[in-house]
Amino acid sequence: MKYTRNATTTTYIPDDLDRRIIAHLRVDGRASLSKLSDALGVARGTVQNRLDRLLETGTLLGFTVRVREDFDAQTIHAVMMIEVVGKSTTQVIRRLRGIPEIYALHTTNGNWDLVANMRSATLSDFDRVLREVRMIEGVSNSETSLLLSSV
Secondary structure, eight states: OEEEEOSSOEEEEOOHHHHHHHHHHHHOTTOOHHHHHHHHTSOHHHHHHHHHHHHHTTSSOOOOOOOOGGGGTTSEEEEEEEEEOTTOHHHHHHHHHTOTTEEEEEEOOSSOSEEEEEEESSHHHHHHHHHHHHHSTTEEEEEEEEEOOOO
């Protein structure tokens, strides 16, 4: 683990142990400190200190729940590609993050500037989200594909 400093910020750079902790948590986000320390071959206190640091530095943003794919089989899933005008990407991202149906947002290269993963309970909710996104100042174009099934 190490920190790099510049004039305005300190950035935490995770080391191998941090990456191994994160990898275990990706598989089991509810793993106990004891389970993690046994799996990694380090003291429980070491795992606790590392987790605290990963959370404090923003490396880990939190913990989440994964559900069976068929759990929300009636949910509408989609991917939206978004084109942004000029230098408004930061403002567009800020607005998109405020839409609860958008659960992941990615920058990309090519014809599109952003890719948003969307979920909604109904088609009318889906339609509302599409309209909301298209009304954001700085969004010049979008293309959305419904995800029909996972193969």
